[in-house]
Amino acid sequence: MAKLLEVSILSRSFGGITAVDHVSFDLDAGQIIAMIGPNGAGKSTCFNLINGQLQPDHGSIKICGREVAGLHPRQVWKLGVGRTFQIASIFATMTVLENVQMALISFNKQARSFLRTVRQLYVDESMELLRLVGIEDQSHRVCGLLSYGDLKRVELAMALTNQPKLLLLDEPTAGMEPSERRRLMELTTQIVRNQNLGALFTEHDMDVVFTHADRIIVLNRGELIAQGTPEQVRHNDRVKEIYLGSRS
Amino acid sequence: MGFYIVQILTGLSNASALFLVACGLSLIFGVTRIVNFAHGSFYMVGAYAAYAFIALLPHGVFFFWIGVLGAALAVGLLGAAVETSLLRRLYHAPELFLLVATFGIVLILQDLTRWLFGAEDLLGPRAPGLTGSVDIMGSLIPQYDLALIVIAPLILAGIWLLLHRTRWGVLVRAATEDREMVGALGVNQATLYTAVFFLGSFLAGLGGAVQLPKGGADLLMDMNVVAAAFVVVVVGGMGSITGAYLAAVIIGELSSFGILVLPQSTLVMMFLVMAVVLVIRPYGLFGRAEAPEQISGAVSVSLLQPASQRLRILGLVLLLAIVLLPAVADAFQLVLMTEIALVSLASMSLYFMMGPGGMLSFGHAAFFGGGAYAAALMVHYFQSPMALAIGLAPLLTGLLALVIGWFCVRLSGVYMAMLTLAFAQICWSIVFQWGGFTGGDDGILSIWPADWASGKVVFYYLTMIICIGGILALRYLIFAPFGYTMRACRDSALRAESIGINLRNHQWLAFAIAGGFAGLAGGIYVFSKGSVFPDAMAIPRSFDFLLMVLLGGVNTVFGPIVGSAAFIWLHDKISRIDFWQFILGCIFIVLVVAFPHGIAGYVNRRFGRYFVNQNY
Ligand SMILES: Nc1ncnc2c1ncn2[C@@H]1O[C@H](COP(=O)(O)OP(=O)(O)OP(=O)(O)O)[C@@H](O)[C@H]1O
Ligand SMILES: [Mg+2]
Numbered sequence: 001m002a003k004l005l006e007v008s009i010l011s012r013s014f015g016g017i018t019a020v021d022h023v024s025f026d027l028d029a030g031q032i033i034a035m036i037g038p039n040g041a042g043k044s045t046c047f048n049l050i051n052g053q054l055q056p057d058h059g060s061i062k063i064c065g066r067e068v069a070g071l072h073p074r075q076v077w078k079l080g081v082g083r084t085f086q087i088a089s090i091f092a093t094m095t096v097l098e099n100v101q102m103a104l105i106s107f108n109k110q111a112r113s114f115l116r117t118v119r120q121l122y123v124d125e126s127m128e129l130l131r132l133v134g135i136e137d138q139s140h141r142v143c144g145l146l147s148y149g150d151l152k153r154v155e156l157a158m159a160l161t162n163q164p165k166l167l168l169l170d171e172p173t174a175g176m177e178p179s180e181r182r183r184l185m186e187l188t189t190q191i192v193r194n195q196n197l198g199a200l201f202t203e204h205d206m207d208v209v210f211t212h213a214d215r216i217i218v219l220n221r222g223e224l225i226a227q228g229t230p231e232q233v234r235h236n237d238r239v240k241e242i243y244l245g246s247r248s
Numbered sequence: 249m250g251f252y253i254v255q256i257l258t259g260l261s262n263a264s265a266l267f268l269v270a271c272g273l274s275l276i277f278g279v280t281r282i283v284n285f286a287h288g289s290f291y292m293v294g295a296y297a298a299y300a301f302i303a304l305l306p307h308g309v310f311f312f313w314i315g316v317l318g319a320a321l322a323v324g325l326l327g328a329a330v331e332t333s334l335l336r337r338l339y340h341a342p343e344l345f346l347l348v349a350t351f352g353i354v355l356i357l358q359d360l361t362r363w364l365f366g367a368e369d370l371l372g373p374r375a376p377g378l379t380g381s382v383d384i385m386g387s388l389i390p391q392y393d394l395a396l397i398v399i400a401p402l403i404l405a406g407i408w409l410l411l412h413r414t415r416w417g418v419l420v421r422a423a424t425e426d427r428e429m430v431g432a433l434g435v436n437q438a439t440l441y442t443a444v445f446f447l448g449s450f451l452a453g454l455g456g457a458v459q460l461p462k463g464g465a466d467l468l469m470d471m472n473v474v475a476a477a478f479v480v481v482v483v484g485g486m487g488s489i490t491g492a493y494l495a496a497v498i499i500g501e502l503s504s505f506g507i508l509v510l511p512q513s514t515l516v517m518m519f520l521v522m523a524v525v526l527v528i529r530p531y532g533l534f535g536r537a538e539a540p541e542q543i544s545g546a547v548s549v550s551l552l553q554p555a556s557q558r559l560r561i562l563g564l565v566l567l568l569a570i571v572l573l574p575a576v577a578d579a580f581q582l583v584l585m586t587e588i589a590l591v592s593l594a595s596m597s598l599y600f601m602m603g604p605g606g607m608l609s610f611g612h613a614a615f616f617g618g619g620a621y622a623a624a625l626m627v628h629y630f631q632s633p634m635a636l637a638i639g640l641a642p643l644l645t646g647l648l649a650l651v652i653g654w655f656c657v658r659l660s661g662v663y664m665a666m667l668t669l670a671f672a673q674i675c676w677s678i679v680f681q682w683g684g685f686t687g688g689d690d691g692i693l694s695i696w697p698a699d700w701a702s703g704k705v706v707f708y709y710l711t712m713i714i715c716i717g718g719i720l721a722l723r724y725l726i727f728a729p730f731g732y733t734m735r736a737c738r739d740s741a742l743r744a745e746s747i748g749i750n751l752r753n754h755q756w757l758a759f760a761i762a763g764g765f766a767g768l769a770g771g772i773y774v775f776s777k778g779s780v781f782p783d784a785m786a787i788p789r790s791f792d793f794l795l796m797v798l799l800g801g802v803n804t805v806f807g808p809i810v811g812s813a814a815f816i817w818l819h820d821k822i823s824r825i826d827f828w829q830f831i832l833g834c835i836f837i838v839l840v841v842a843f844p845h846g847i848a849g850y851v852n853r854r855f856g857r858y859f860v861n862q863n864y
Pocket of ligand 2: 043044045086170
């Protein structure tokens, strides 16, 4: 059976900088992989390549055996990939509920319909998702006024609207308190396990990474320098070098 | 051979004044992000000022050029004065509001110039020492044209040195590339803006002054040049001076040769070039792609909410008043109401794309006038009945909008707005120059309503039904998934694309719908007036719609109606006064300073709590 996600020798450069350099890895359903690396390592670029935001210079990306390199983000989304952005990206002038409704409207191919007002559309399903990510009590607040942590939750809810098989979460807990951070990651893990999804996430908090990831991929300056179980990565010399070296 | 060389040289000399104006426009936009509609007025004032100075000064080569420079300097100071006394107060207001202010200045300068110099076109004085012609292989070219050819590259070189070899120039370039950076560099932003405004206006004034001996001075110069300057800036690439020169040369040559091939098509060709360049290079010849620019401010907090109970009651009362009006009003008031309704529908359609859609248009009159012409031509050539003409007008305009929109939605922000302006000018020039088919300047006359609708009251009701129906349909669309998707595209292109929305297609469709409804308004308009002239799609008309939407307030669904009513009413009150444009300009400026969120926006803020649904 084809892997849920299969990335092979993926590369992309910007001018002189090779942001992603011959990176290969794969991911199975039910698995959570953390992608770590210092700032500018190429993590977000990797995400952008996978969901079609950027086009690779070369290499291939397969989702369930289907090549997606060259597709638009909207096409990748239709294949069942949900994503959140490093800098939360939501519809700021809509309420929390409307944001999720909007995503469901699009998922149900209603984006062009004009026969009903949005008010009654997919309210129950949306509230269900908001409950899942824990912000149902804020459903009528305007997104532009939410705290950053809450925005991340809205994004997560939106990423779940297309009944995804694969979640791409770029720093899903940035801007959260440590306790909130732990709760959200537990929640995410639970969702992934319950629905048998695959998830790829980046995170700068190593506690979170080592607690929640099944496997870890380490990038440095675009290159994949290590991958394996948390235990393996923890004892990898090059990883130690990068992390300890850059911090000392 | 000589003939072609002379044509090429004429083209180059045509480019000179255009380059100067465009260069100033580009500098000002680059640093301050103000789309300065008044830039064409500065050019016009430059020409008139040069006329006055040269007449005052003694005759002679030296004094001629002193007069030219003096005029440029005076316009530069005028620009700096406008910036410090007015625009500076508005930097905290939504960006689009600056447009209204600069348009107010257009009106004021227009009337001031007319007051000082009269409405007659002025013949430019000839430049002493350059009155002869040069023989080039048997063809003649005026010496002054050659002087113009030299001036533009000299100025280009001067500005290039200023921007690349001085500390001030480095600041200007830094500010053009990254506005936040200027603050970080510890530069006094206010001084920088004033200086840039001075320089930009100086260049516009110089452009007007140097072309005086060639083209004279008239009161239409401002609008004519501002459209061409937009084209040059957009084709050249926003913020690129070299690009502006190249684009000016292209346009100059085009008009010089176009006049030989197809004299009717010079205007159309200019805008076609622009369309072609923008399709191939969306940010112009020398421009670089910018981070997609939000038309921020004006729409950033547009939280559309369904109307509350009280607002609905208010609406019903208003509706009742409209129904009962014919019982108490005289014919004249009914005509006024009809006009308000028509214009409200048109500006509502502009709001539809600007507010929820986030797509700025400087050329909406193309669709309004397009609808009017579609209906008028059907009646004129096919004796089509009124109902059919009004019914087909929005469809035909919708098709036109599909064509134009295909190009426009490839761009965003001000670039898109300028492209809409260019297309509107194409439509206008086709109608204007293709006299055989459209009647040209004389318009199409005697388009009267069908017999059953010819009574004033019947026509009033008919207009009201169509316009209110159209407005409500647009409003309904805004609250339907279609409208939410538009808002989604506006709020975050990134998120919209990543939840499966085909952003460009959706915007394209929204653009076409907006065009169609404007066409509907235009279709009725022609029957209410009995005739249509090219000015129905001219730039000032587009700006009127823009002003109505902005004055009403972009954050409120019914803002455009308030804006339209206020605008038409005001217009009606003052348009019989001499120099009413001056008064109107002053009113705009006062309104913008006093109500930076529009009239309806103000009412909404002040009294909004009475009308808000509690759960929001
Ligand atoms: N659109 C772009 N244009 C030019 N350079 C880019 C672009 N996107 C990323 N880069 C460069 O590519 C490199 C990788 O960036 P990327 O955002 O992928 O890093 P990251 O691992 O996500 O870092 P962080 O932990 O800070 O989020 C950086 O050097 C960055 O400057
Ligand atoms: Mg990143």
